[in-house]
């Protein structure tokens with residue numbers, strides 16, 4: 001499990017995102033932010049309490065990162081009080097490299113099986129395209145493949161229940177810049193809309209899903225679109241000790257009044273973006289690495305989750321049974337501190 005994770009990209013996410021913003025702020029290419037007509041209604045987000053099913057289908061092969069989705073887990077998640085799961089899927093590992101880029105039928109059938117389990121227990125699902133590493137390296141070659149993946153998924157899920165939501169791309173970064181991400185989202189949305197005029201679609205955000213990149217994004221208004229970003233700040237706190245992250249130190253604390261104020265300032269920025277772009281926002285990932293003392297993880301998680309709810313920002317915790325876990329599959333039990341931080345008043 002750890003081997004697969006350690007080989008993942010190193011994440012200088014926030015550093016790089018911040019740098020990109022400060023360069024663009026003083027460079028010649030600065031563009032004015034989009035301001036939508038303030039009479040456009042902001043739809044209510046369709047998600048309220050969501051958890052990511054990480055470490056399963058985001059791995060090159062399910063099980064390689066230590067977790068395989070089980071039917072009983074979906075019931076457990078529902079009974080705990082969640083209404084939605086986000087299912088990160090590495091389609092790129094199961095799709096042919098040559099046109100017409102066929103998706104392995106057995107892989108699609110496995111995804112369908114999990115979707116049907118979710119439907120049986122009345123959980124909504126956000127289905128995304130996750131860890132498309134080659135796209136981030138070489139967008140020119142891989143954008144057509146991603147579009148073909150979406151054509152296939154849009155056709156396959158035509159007529160699926162409204163509880164299925166589609167997310168265009170997870171955390172574009174590196175060569176998949178903000179400038180490329182906006183037009184990609186538009187094209188993918190157009191393709192999805194042909195078969196799904198009313199389905200909720202979530203547009204992935206560049207610079208690893210950073211709030212700064214969301215602030216610069218230029219989506220068209222659509223009453224069934226949610227915008228998204230991921231919240232792991234301070235990264236040195238949330239990812240301390242994580243073998244795949246550039247945050248090797250441990251023993252970092254969080255929770256001073258200043259820490260809380262900075263966290264809330266970020267949330268207020270998200271609210272301002274929502275007011276400006278007139279579309280609801282899902283914080284599609286947030287969480288703290290499992291090796292951090294659980295009471296520290298819980299304090300950060302509860303404070304943030306309450307901040308989301310006070311501002312009507314939809315949230316999705318990362319993750320269920322992976323390395324930022326809320327549920328321990330070895331003990332077959334929720335981590336009570338994390339569960340409470342997410343679901344109690």
Ligand code: BGC
Pocket residue numbers: 054058088130171285318322323324
């Ligand atoms: C990645 C996961 C990772 C998590 C926390 C997600 O975006 O897909 O693999 O565990 O971030 O770093």
